[in-house]
Amino acid sequence: MKTIINTNNAPAPIGPYSQAVLAGNLLFISGQIPLDAKTGELTLTDIAAETKKVMENLKAILTEAGCGFEHIIKTSIFLTDMQSFAQVNEVYGSYFTDNFPARETVQVSALPKNVNVEISAIALKP
16 A cells, blocks of 8 residues: 655655655655755755755655654665765765765766756655
8 A cells, every 4th residue: 555645845746756765664865956845946956955855855745744853764866967976975874874875876868857866765654
C-alpha cells in the first residue's frame, strides 16, 4: 500500500509525479528544485541560496509526512557544475546534526527549469 504525500508548503509537481510517496515506512521524496511554493518563482541568486530553498522544500515535505531530516537515510544531489560542490555541501550539511544519510552527488548537463541543483531523498518514517 502506498500513500501520496503533498503539501502546499512545497512546490507542486511540474509533471506526472507526486511530491512524495510513503510505502510502508519508507518515504520517497521526489527531486526538489529551488522553486518557491508560494510565488512560483525560482531562487537563482546564487548556488547557496538555491540549495537552501531546495532543502526548505524537502523540509516542508518531510514535515507533512511527520518526519524530519534525522529520518533521511539516502539523498541524491544533482548539480549542473561540480565546481559548486563545496558550497552546496556546506548548506546541505547545516540541515543534519549527526548520523548523516548515505548520498551520491552527480554532475548532469541540465536540470528542470534550468536550475543548478536538485535533491531527492528517502526517509524512514518513525
